[in-house]
Structure formats: C-alpha cells, structure tokens
Amino acid sequence: MTGEIFSMERFSIHDGPGVRTSIFFKGCPLHCIWCHNPESHERGPVLQYLEKECVGCAGCVSACPSGVHSFINGKHRMDRGKCTGCGQCCLACPGDALRIRGKACTAEEVLQVIGKDRPYYGEEGGVTLSGGEPLLQPDFAAEILRLCKERGIGTCVETAGDVSQKAFLKVIVDTDLFLYDYKLDTQEQMDRYTGGSLKRIRENLELLAGHGKKVVLRCPIIPGINDTREHLKAIAELADRLSIADTELMPYHGYGEDKWRQIGKEYALSGLPNMEKETADICRRQLAGLRAGCHEKGREV
Numbered sequence: 001m002t003g004e005i006f007s008m009e010r011f012s013i014h015d016g017p018g019v020r021t022s023i024f025f026k027g028c029p030l031h032c033i034w035c036h037n038p039e040s041h042e043r044g045p046v047l048q049y050l051e052k053e054c055v056g057c058a059g060c061v062s063a064c065p066s067g068v069h070s071f072i073n074g075k076h077r078m079d080r081g082k083c084t085g086c087g088q089c090c091l092a093c094p095g096d097a098l099r100i101r102g103k104a105c106t107a108e109e110v111l112q113v114i115g116k117d118r119p120y121y122g123e124e125g126g127v128t129l130s131g132g133e134p135l136l137q138p139d140f141a142a143e144i145l146r147l148c149k150e151r152g153i154g155t156c157v158e159t160a161g162d163v164s165q166k167a168f169l170k171v172i173v174d175t176d177l178f179l180y181d182y183k184l185d186t187q188e189q190m191d192r193y194t195g196g197s198l199k200r201i202r203e204n205l206e207l208l209a210g211h212g213k214k215v216v217l218r219c220p221i222i223p224g225i226n227d228t229r230e231h232l233k234a235i236a237e238l239a240d241r242l243s244i245a246d247t248e249l250m251p252y253h254g255y256g257e258d259k260w261r262q263i264g265k266e267y268a269l270s271g272l273p274n275m276e277k278e279t280a281d282i283c284r285r286q287l288a289g290l291r292a293g294c295h296e297k298g299r300e301v
Helices: 059-063 088-092 107-120 138-150 165-171 187-193 198-210 229-241 257-262 277-300
Strands: 002-012 020-025 046-049 069-072 075-078 098-101 103-106 126-130 154-159 177-181 214-221 246-251
Touching: 002 107, 002 138, 020 107, 020 138, 046 075, 046 257, 059 069, 059 088, 088 098, 103 107, 107 138, 126 138, 138 154, 138 165, 165 198, 177 198, 187 198, 198 214, 214 229, 229 246, 229 277, 246 277
Parallel strands: 020 126, 126 154, 154 177, 177 214, 214 246
Antiparallel strands: 002 020, 002 103, 046 098, 069 075
C-alpha cells in the first residue's frame, strides 16, 4: 500500500498523549488562512525555497531539467509552474536551501520509522496520523493503523472531519483516539476563512460519538475571527451534547508564515501578532465555565 506524505516527525509531544511518531499526509480539503502546514494543501511534491540558506552558487540552474531556476541581478528566481518535483535542484544545492515537500512511500516504510521510536512510547505514546488530512488517503491510513495495532502500538488520527463517512469507517476500529479540529461554527465563516462543509464536519463528529470513540476537540482560536464568547459557547454546547470529555484550545501563532512564502504563497494574516498567554488563559477559563454550565443544565433536565 502506497501513499503520499510530506514529513515524519519523531519524538513528537504535541500530537496526542506521550511520546509519538507523527506522520503528516499530503492533501487537505480545507485551506485555512492560518494553516501552519501549507505545503500539505495539494497532493504531489511542492518545492520549498529557504532564501536565507541560499549561497548564490546557481547550481540549481544547471541541475534543473525544466528551467525552473534563474538568477537575475544576483537574485534567485523560480518559475514554479515548470516544476515537476524531480528534486534534482535539491541534490545540487550545497546550502540545503531547496527542498521537495511530499513523497510517495509504502506503509511498511512508515512502520520502519515507527519501529525506531517504539521503545520510547511507554504506556501512553504511539503513532499519530496528521496532515494535511490523513483521511483523504483512507486506505493508506487504514493500513498503517492496522499494522500498528497488530504490533500493540497506540494509534491516533488528527482530522478536520471534512471527508466522507466511508473514510472514517475504514479507520474507526483501529484508531484509539481522534484529535478533531473544530475551527468555526457557521458556514459563512468557513466559506470565508477555511472552505469546506460544516454540515459534514458535524455529521462525522456525531458518527464518532455514536461509535463511542474517544475524541478530543482541538479548537484554534484566531484573534478577530473566532476569539469570541459565542464561539466558545458553541464549542461547549457541542462537546456537552456529544459527551466529548476533552476540549483543547490552540492559541494562534504565526509560525507557519515563513512556510507560505517559501512555497510561493501569500500569507493572509501577515503581521497578526501571536495570541498572548494571558488572553489564551482567559479563553480557557471561559470555556471551562461554559462547559460546567452546560453540565449543570443537563443535570437539572
């Protein structure tokens, strides 16, 4: 079974409990304007250029068979439309300024990397499939999860939920935990900031709840977009209605801005400051209070 990924991160501590190996899949149905992995949006290889690492040797110009690279007045230029993702320019670059993000690999090759980390998983750790959207490649994801479970390795899938229910059903048995990204609560907002179908996202969340799966709602909080009490209330009510135990707020940071530029895209939130810790803590306290209120209301009923 072959699929497409753009990164495998070892010893990760941010994508589920314990020490984890995170596998990042190519392709995503959403295009969130704050995304910190924009290289994942489309399937296929993407050329990343790190300007600060370029030594100006022009080795890429002669190495590229498609005429992507040129130097004009000492400045590196690229015609990205010509790039086939062959990677010859990357091999010729002495400064590692050029990188291809995205490659085909087999489930067995992924398991070889996972095997190196397995001694460090302990009781809580394991493997997380992330992206991009791993469930856009459901058969590949299901094969990795199956192989992990056969070896007694804990499994987690991070998803934005905007895929078919058939895709979820392919992975639901072999997934211990779903990290479910819940970003916005109106279709109008989604049309403006992320794309995708809010209806389908909610239906798939209900599917997981109906199967009794363990779910953590992960909610990015973006200043000026969804940092409102109304949004926090919607999260609390959704979690309460579906008996989702855990919610996690993810304060905005602009760490992905450089990546957008490096792959030739414009970052829509350029200049937006990272959310202050104090502000994030206020949002967390508000959400905790709203969740407690939902719980009390449910008990009264």
